Amino acid sequence: MDKKFLISTVAVFVIWMIGSFLVHGLWLTSTYETLTNMMRPLEEQESLFHFMLIAHLLMAVAFVWIYQRGNEDKPWMQQGLRFGIAIAILAPIPTFMIYYTVQQTPGMLAVQQSIGDSVTVIVVGLVTAFLNRNTA
Numbered sequence: 001m002d003k004k005f006l007i008s009t010v011a012v013f014v015i016w017m018i019g020s021f022l023v024h025g026l027w028l029t030s031t032y033e034t035l036t037n038m039m040r041p042l043e044e045q046e047s048l049f050h051f052m053l054i055a056h057l058l059m060a061v062a063f064v065w066i067y068q069r070g071n072e073d074k075p076w077m078q079q080g081l082r083f084g085i086a087i088a089i090l091a092p093i094p095t096f097m098i099y100y101t102v103q104q105t106p107g108m109l110a111v112q113q114s115i116g117d118s119v120t121v122i123v124v125g126l127v128t129a130f131l132n133r134n135t136a
Helices: 003-027 029-033 042-047 049-070 076-090 092-102 107-131
Strands: none
Touching (some): 003 049, 092 107
16 A cells, blocks of 8 residues: 555545535435435434444545556546546446335435435546546
8 A cells, every 4th residue: 555545545535525425414415304214313323423434435445446456647637537437337326226226215316316426426536536647
């Protein structure tokens, strides 16, 4: 684990947490509050928050690790955008489609979750690419 990996992982973790807070903690909060049959009470969510931190750390480590192994000698912005879109297609979009299929998730909520998390992942992709760009 080198310095660039560590810095990139910390940055991705922080930005992903902020993005998740903006999407799920602010934008979609009022919708989640109406889904009492699906969501844990706030106090219970808060008592389990350490799992949220662990999950975001795992995602950050994997995100940077995969990016660094596929990094090509091409413009960083194009690579970051491509990687962020690929991860959005791999993770948030199908995940919320699956939740919609097996849970009583409202369709519009699944769309909003997919859009919000995809934007977050694309931003994270751009930041990762910027931090890992070839400076030579």
